[in-house]
Amino acid sequence: MSFLIYDDVAERVERLDIPFNRYGYDSFGVSKQHLKYFYSMLTFFYRHYLTVTVEGIEHVPDRGRCMVVGNHSGGIALDGGMVVNSMLLEREQPRLVHGMADKFLNSIPFTSVWLNRVGQLTGLPEHALQLLEADRVLMVFPEGARGTAKLYKEQFSLVRFGTGFVRLALQTRSPIVPFAFIGGGDAIPTIRNFKALGHLLGVPYVPITPYILPLPRPAVHCHIVYDKPMIFEGTGSEEDDIIEGYVEQVKSKIADLIERGRKTRDTTVAIRMGRKIEADEEGRT
Amino acid sequence: MKILITGMSGQLGRKVAEFMHHQGHQVIGVDRRPWPDPPRGVEMYNVDIRKRPAEDVFRTRRPDAVIHMATVTHFTTAADERFRINLWGTKAVFDYCHHYGVKQVLFVGRHTCYGAAPDTPLYQNEDEPPAAIATFPALSDLVSADLYAASAIWRYPEINTAVLRLCYTLGPSMRGTLSNYLHGPRVPTVLGFDPLFQFMHEQDAVFAIGLALLSQLRGVFNVAGPEPLPLSVLIRATGRTNIPLPEPLFSLAMGRFGFPKLPLGAEEHIKYPIVIDDRVFRKATGYEEAYSADQTTQAFRYS
Numbered sequence: 001m002s003f004l005i006y007d008d009v010a011e012r013v014e015r016l017d018i019p020f021n022r023y024g025y026d027s028f029g030v031s032k033q034h035l036k037y038f039y040s041m042l043t044f045f046y047r048h049y050l051t052v053t054v055e056g057i058e059h060v061p062d063r064g065r066c067m068v069v070g071n072h073s074g075g076i077a078l079d080g081g082m083v084v085n086s087m088l089l090e091r092e093q094p095r096l097v098h099g100m101a102d103k104f105l106n107s108i109p110f111t112s113v114w115l116n117r118v119g120q121l122t123g124l125p126e127h128a129l130q131l132l133e134a135d136r137v138l139m140v141f142p143e144g145a146r147g148t149a150k151l152y153k154e155q156f157s158l159v160r161f162g163t164g165f166v167r168l169a170l171q172t173r174s175p176i177v178p179f180a181f182i183g184g185g186d187a188i189p190t191i192r193n194f195k196a197l198g199h200l201l202g203v204p205y206v207p208i209t210p211y212i213l214p215l216p217r218p219a220v221h222c223h224i225v226y227d228k229p230m231i232f233e234g235t236g237s238e239e240d241d242i243i244e245g246y247v248e249q250v251k252s253k254i255a256d257l258i259e260r261g262r263k264t265r266d267t268t269v270a271i272r273m274g275r276k277i278e279a280d281e282e283g284r285t
Numbered sequence: 286m287k288i289l290i291t292g293m294s295g296q297l298g299r300k301v302a303e304f305m306h307h308q309g310h311q312v313i314g315v316d317r318r319p320w321p322d323p324p325r326g327v328e329m330y331n332v333d334i335r336k337r338p339a340e341d342v343f344r345t346r347r348p349d350a351v352i353h354m355a356t357v358t359h360f361t362t363a364a365d366e367r368f369r370i371n372l373w374g375t376k377a378v379f380d381y382c383h384h385y386g387v388k389q390v391l392f393v394g395r396h397t398c399y400g401a402a403p404d405t406p407l408y409q410n411e412d413e414p415p416a417a418i419a420t421f422p423a424l425s426d427l428v429s430a431d432l433y434a435a436s437a438i439w440r441y442p443e444i445n446t447a448v449l450r451l452c453y454t455l456g457p458s459m460r461g462t463l464s465n466y467l468h469g470p471r472v473p474t475v476l477g478f479d480p481l482f483q484f485m486h487e488q489d490a491v492f493a494i495g496l497a498l499l500s501q502l503r504g505v506f507n508v509a510g511p512e513p514l515p516l517s518v519l520i521r522a523t524g525r526t527n528i529p530l531p532e533p534l535f536s537l538a539m540g541r542f543g544f545p546k547l548p549l550g551a552e553e554h555i556k557y558p559i560v561i562d563d564r565v566f567r568k569a570t571g572y573e574e575a576y577s578a579d580q581t582t583q584a585f586r587y588s
Contacts, residue, residue, distance in 0.1 A: 021512055021578075022579070023514060023518050023522075025512075025514065025515065025518070027512050027513070028407060029407075029481045029513070029515060029558075031515075103403060103404045104403075106403040106404070106557075107403040108477075109475075109476060109477020109478060109532065110477040111477075112403075112477060112478050112556075113477060113478060113479045116479075116481075117479075117515075121407070122403070122404060122406075124404065124406045126406035126407075126408070126409075127406055127407065130406075130407065130408055
C-alpha cells in the first residue's frame with residue numbers, strides 16, 4: 001500500500017456499497033484507487049490539521065438514496081470535504097457522499113479528472129437526479145457559492161436557500177438529512193472577497209484572509225451535527241409557496257442545529273483548553 | 286422483408302447486410318463504393334444516392350424498409366462534399382422513401398452529435414439538444430442530417446422513422462472514429478483530463494440496428510453498449526500507450542510525430558465525456574449487448 005494511503009481508510013473504501021467494475025470504476029467514473037488517495041488526504045485534515053467531531057451521523061441511512069443538506073462557510077468548500085470524510089470514517093457502514101462541484105472546476109486540468117474520479121461531479125440537475133436514482137448519497141449546500149462567500153463575522157448566519165433541492169427530494173422520494181457544520185469560518189476566516197480578481201482567474205471570487213491566502217488555519221476544531229431525516233410528501237411540481245414552506249423548514253432546522261453545534265463545540269474547546277492550561281501549569285510547577 | 290441499405294459497402298453496412306440476409310430478408314444495397322463479393326442473393330447497385338440511378342433502384346425494387354447508413358464520418362473528405370453526402374443525401378433518401386411507399390426507415394447516426402463541454406451531463410437522454418454544432422463545428426453536417434432525419438417523423442407521418450444515435454463502435458474491423466483515434470501505438474490525450482468513453486462491439490451495433498428495424502421503432506433512440514470506461518483505461522486495455530500532452534501543445538502535435546490528424550473541435554471530445562443513456566432503446570427492443578467492455582477492447586487489440 002502506498003505511503004500516501006491510510007490503511008484504515010483503504011479498508012473502509014473497500015467496504016463502500018458501490019458497484020465497481022473489474023477495472024475499479026463505477027458507472028459515473030468513480031475510481032476506488034482515487035478514492036483511497038482522496039479520503040487519505042481528507043483524513044489528514046480531518047484528524048490532524050483540523051480536528052473534526054461528529055454527532056448524529058447514524059441518522060443517515062445505511063443504504064438507499066438520501067440527501068444531506070447543510071450550511072456553507074469558509075471561503076473554499078472545506079466543509080464539504082469534511083462532511084464527505086465523516087461519512088466514510090465515522091459510520092459502521094461507510095457511505096460515499098457525492099457533492100456537486102462548481103462548473104468552472106471541470107475545465108481545470110487535473111481538477112477535472114480528480115473531481116470526477118472521487119464522485120464530486122459537476123453541479124448539474126441531471127447529475128443530482130442520476131445519483132439519487134442510483135441510490136447514492138447526495139450532499140447539497142442550498143446556499144451555493146453565496147454560502148462560501150460568507151465573511152468571518154457572518155459564518156453562523158444563513159443566506160438565501162435555493163429551492164431546487166426540495167423539488168428534487170420530492171421527485172426522487174429522497175429523505176433529507178439536515179446537518180450543520182461549525183468551524184468553516186474559523187478555519188478560513190474570510191475578511192474580503194475579490195470578485196474582479198476572480199473573474200480574471202475564471203473563478204466566482206477570491207477570498208482573502210488576514211494572512212492573504214484562503215488556506216485553512218491549523219488546529220481549528222470543527223463540529224458536524226446531523227439530525228433526523230426530514231421526509232416531505234409530494235411530486236416536486238408543487239406551487240412555489242408550498243416548496244418555499246418546505247425549504248423554510250429545512251433552513252430553520254439547520255439554523256437550530258448551528259446553535260446546538262456551536263454550544264457543543266465551545267464546550268469541547270473549553271474542556272480541551274482547560275486541560276491544556278492545567279498541563280502547562282503542571283509543567284511549570 | 287425487402288430491405289434497402291444505403292452505404293452498404295462500408296464496414297458496418299456490409300455487416301448489417303450479412304446479418305439481415307442471414308435472417309432471411311431480401312437485401313438490396315446502394316453505394317458509390319464497390320463491394321465486389323457480397324453474399325449470394327444480396328443485390329448491389331453501384332450508384333450515388335443523390336443521383337437518378339439511385340431513385341431508379343427505389344422505383345423498380347420497391348423496398349419495404351430502408352437502413353440509411355450513407356454518411357461520411359471521417360474528415361479526409363472536404364467539408365462541402367461531406368455536406369452534399371450527409372445532408373443532401375439524407376434528404377434524397379427520405380424523398381425516395383416517401384415517393385415509393387417505404388414503410389420503415391432507420392437513420393444510423395452518432396452519439397457525438399450531443400457534443401462535449403465542461404458542463405455536459407453524463408448519461409444524456411434523447412431530449413438533450415445536439416450541442417456538437419457549437420463544440421465541434423466540423424460535425425455540423427452530421428448534426429443537421431440527424432435533425433433532418435428526425436423531422437421526417439412529422440413530415441412523412443406514414444413512414445415509421447427511427448433515428449439511432451450509436452456510441453463509438455470498436456472491433457476487429459479496425460474501422461470507425463474511435464478505431465482511427467486509437468490506431469497508432471501511441472495515443473495522444475490532453476494532460477489533466479480523462480473523460481469516460483462509451484463504446485460498443487461492432488457486432489452489437491449490427492445486432493442493435495437489426496433489432497431496431499424488426500421492432501418497427503419510431504422516434505429518436507440512443508444506442509450504447511457496456512458501461513463506459515475512462516479514456517486512459519480504454520487506451521491501456523487496447524494495448525496502446527497514453528501520451529498526455531499539455532493542452533497548448535496538443536493541437537500543434539496533431540498530424541505530426543505519428544499522431545492522428547484531428548479536426549478542429551475534436552479536442553473537446555477528448556477532454557470531456559459524451560455518455561448517453563440508452564434505457565429507452567433497451568426497453569423498446571429488448572436489446573442487450575453480447576460483448577463486454579473487455580471482449581470489445583481485446584477484439585480490437587488482437588485483430
